Amino acid sequence: MIKKLLISTALLTMAVSTSALAANDSTGCGLGTMLMDGKQGVASQVLAVTTNGSSGNQTFGISSGTLGCTKDGVVKSSVKLSMYTGANMQQIASDMSKGHGDSLNTMASLMGIQKQDRAHFYQVAQTNFDKVFTSDKVTAGQVIHNLDGVMATDPQLTRYVS
Amino acid sequence: MPRLLLLCLLCIPLLAAAAPDNAYQQQLIARAHVLHLAADPQWHALLHYIPDELDGGYHSLAVTRNFFNAPDGRDDPRAELDATLRAFFSDQPETDTKQNPQCAFIARYHWLDSRLHFDPQRLPVRQCPRFEQWYHAIDPAQATLIFPAAYMNNPSSMFGHTLLRIDRPGQDEHSRLISYSINFAAQTKETNGVVFAYKGLTGGYIGSFSILPYYQKVQEYSNMDNRDIWEYQLHLTPPEIRRLLEHAWELGPVGFDYYFFTQNCSYQLLTLLDVARPGMNLTAQFPDWAIPSDTIKAVLAQKGMLKKVVYRPSAYTKLSYRLAAMDPEEQRLTYGIAKRDLPLADTQLKRLPITQQADVLEAAYDYRQYMYVSRKWSDEDNNLYAYRLLSARSKLAYTSDPDPVPTPAVRPDQGHDTARAAFTAGREWDRDYLQIALRPAYHDLLDPAGGYTKGAQIDFFDIALRRNLTGRPDTRLQQFTLLDILSLAPRNRFFSPLSWRIAVGWKRVSPQLDPGEPLAAYVDGGFGPTYALSQRTLLTAMVEAQALGSDRLPTGDTLAAGGALSLLYTGGDMNLRLLARRRHYYTARNSEWADYRAALEFKLGAQTSLRLDAGVEGRPDNLFWNAALSLNRYF
Incomplete structure (x- = not known):
């Protein structure tokens, strides 16, 4: 009796961290199984795409229908910015309100903003936070659009607006 | 003899379609035998062969049939090598669902080419546009070994996990989120921890590689699991990086036997590094079990391997550090505002200097998100209130210290x-x-x-x-x-x-x-x-x-x-x-x-x-x- 208890306790305890060494199934191009509490906009739409199982001939592509992924599981360059923004909305919003942070920096690099213009970009983004994040339900597409709008009126940043 | 017959039968479709240079095939195979390539450690690394303890032979840890060209390739390095050489003569054009063997096994192709010096006149070189597109999307310049430390209050996770990040040229430490990471994990949606532990220990799962944007792993470890991350940038040469990626490409659709303690994530990452730089024999150092931090030590023990270490504190670590540095009044305000016991326009708050106001609002936002993600608070309008907090913070024209958490004096590998x-x-x-x-x-x-x-x-x-x-x-x-x-x-x-x-x-x-x-x-x-x-x-x-x-x-x-x-x-x-x-x-x-x-x-x-x-x-x-x-x- 005690022996059984012993073994099962050992197993149970190890199981306390199901994460040690093994994560959940990670989908290619990677947007299937993440838990995204409180996420808004594009991210949740992309996340809602169910993974349809993989065919053995694909390389890293997992779900044939994932938006914005190539069949071999990398992000298409045309949607890089929107997919990144969608997946990092909270961090970008938080960085923008503070005027610094890795998530905002990475966004700036995806937008092609030169190093010498970054500090100014952060300041403009912080000052215009309400114009970029217009509500708590804003989507990634709207954020990028709004940011473009703000930058278009700034002499130093207008050249980055596509 | 029967095996030869079988191989020949398999060759017939190729023969008919491509009319490959049979004499040259035989010549290459004979040359490979003379050079003992099937016994070469690099061949074993590429095919993930490990020695059989019983009969002195070998078997591969890969379980996916398509990973092998020979029917008995999983257990026979030499048959696999012969069949691989034959397969390279295929004229299979690349489609969305099929690749030429020269592309599907691109690392093997380049290694065998380096040893046998293929004559492009007699063995035509195939273009691999899918690989090239993938490679350029990843844009590799540097490899970084990533070690997420333990969860708070969960010592079992001290064993940790390792993954590889492939950095782009021209990045700095603040824009690496967009890099890709290569991750090996058991493929399961099991949520029952006991079942997971049991199957993980007994080989009940198949493990496979995946490639994901690094920001996703940071979200997972740093923002949701509250694990600090250690990043070890490695000194690999451009040809070594190329080999690593070529091998990763080969492994995309491949499943491996997964064992929690032995053939786990960290072990499999070592196989990638072994292929990248032949002669390190990293996997051979872990025949019995592979503890992630030990595998990092083994990698860093390679002379000149470590370029730089970066510590990425988790959201929880940053928040705790910030809260601990506050005086009691700031702590009270932070808690009250996060909990919504105090209004955002609290008069006590407004009386503080702008630097402290910013500090309180930032901490209140981070704390609220922490409590929400960990499901301790569950306000339906959490997002709206979090948004208002950020909006209020953005009105303060002040930039706080971006990186206040000091790096621990001793790293996990030390x-x-x-x-x-x-x-x-x-x-x-x-x-x-x-x-x-x-x-x-x-x-x-x-x-x-x-x-x-x-x-x-x-x-x-x-x-x-x-x-x-x-x-x-x-x-x-x-x-x-x-x-x-x-x-x-x-x-x-x-x-x-x-x-x-x-x-x-x-x-x-x-x-x-x-x-x-x-x-x-x-x-x-x-x-x-x-x-x-x-x-x-x-x-x-x-x-x-x-x-x-x-x-x-x-x-x-x-x-x-x-x-x-x-x-x-x-x-x-x-x-x-x-x-x-x-x-x-x-x-x-x-x-x-x-x-x-x-x-x-x-x-x-x-x-x-x-x-x-x-x-x-x-x-x-x-x-x-x-x-x-x-x-x-x-x-």
Whole structure:
């Protein structure tokens, strides 16, 4: 009796961290199984795409229908910015309100903003936070659009607006 | 002979379609045999062959049929090499669902080419646009080994996980989120931890590689799991990086047998590095089990391998650090605003200097998100309020310190090695003894703390042999610990974790409980609060229970309940633990039990420490002095 208890306790305890060494199934191009509490906009739409199982001939592509992924599981360059923004909305919003942070920096690099213009970009983004994040339900597409709008009126940043 | 026939049959479609240069095929195969390429370590690395313990042969850890060109390729390196060379003559054009073997096995192709010098006239070179597109999307310039440290209050995760990040050219430390990472994991949606542990230990899962944007892993580890991340940038040459990616490409659709302790994530990452730089033989160093931090040490032991280390504190670490630096008034405001007990336009807040206002609003937002993600708060309009917090913060024209959390003095790869031998001389129950104990893994709270997660202990398979010197000398198994976990997580105004412990194993019953001192199975558990008296001092109170079982106990199985109070001081080179424990045993003769002790450990060198453990133990009316002096050697 005690022996059984012993073994099962050992197993149970190890199981306390199901994460040690093994994560959940990670989908290619990677947007299937993440838990995204409180996420808004594009991210949740992309996340809602169910993974349809993989065919053995694909390389890293997992779900044939994932938006914005190539069949071999990398992000298409045309949607890089929107997919990144969608997946990092909270961090970008938080960085923008503070005027610094890795998530905002990475966004700036995806937008092609030169190093010498970054500090100014952060300041403009912080000052215009309400114009970029217009509500708590804003989507990634709207954020990028709004940011473009703000930058278009700034002499130093207008050249980055596509 | 039958095998040859089979291979030829397989070749027929190729023959018909491509009319390959048969003579050249045979010539290449003969040359490969002369050069013993099938026995070359690089061939074994590329195909993930490991030696069979029984018959001296080899088998591959890969289980996917398409990974091999020969029908018996999984068990026969030479047949696979011959078939691979033949396959390279295929004229299969690349489609969305099919690749030419030169592309599907692009690392093998380039290695064999480097050894056999293929004649492009006789073995036409195929273009691999899908690979090239993929390669350029990843845009590799550098490889970084990523080690997420343990979860808070979960010592089992100290074993951790490793993954590889492929950095782009021209990035700085603040724009690496967009890099891709290569991750190996068991493929499962299992949420039942017990099932997961059982199947993970027994090989019930298939593991496979995936490639994901690094920001996703950072979200997962740093923002949701609250694990600090260590990034080890490696010095690999451009050709080595190219080989690594080519091999990763080959592995995309491949499944592997997955074992929690042996063929796990960290082991499989080593196979990628072995392919990238032939001759390191990293996987061969881990035939029995692969603890992630040990695999990092093995990689960094390669001369000149480490370029730079970057510490990425988790959202929780940053928040705790920030909260700890606040004065009580700021803490009160932060908590009130996060909890919505105070309005955003609180007059007390507005009276603070702008720097402190920013600090309070940022911390309040981070704390709210932490409580929301960890499901302790569940306001329906969390997003709206979080948004208002950010909006209020953005109105303060001030940029706070971007990176306040200091990097820990000792990195995980610089901590003591995970196995420990302990040589002890001591006295217990009025008898002197000598003891030798061996613990394969991992860390207890008295071991030198540098590089390990604070307040986290996990020991596996600690076995002790003791020779009693007083009275009739005898040598016996003193104890065997299956598992011993202790987690001390301090509580404060903001966080309220419960510390806990569990230990399972066999140990000698005290002579006061049973004069025969039989070996009894035990399960020990407890939980309670911990408070930090200082940065280095933790005070813990726990209620505890114990189950003891042995056929040889006159009382049969027995249960005990009680409590313990302990104080842990963790210094740089010295740790101290004071413990007071009381227990009541529910046996035929109900009995009380007391244990008061102090343990002191000094770090003598990188891999050596000295431990003194002394106190009184026994029935409260009949306590015995005991003391033990141990020399610990880590290896």
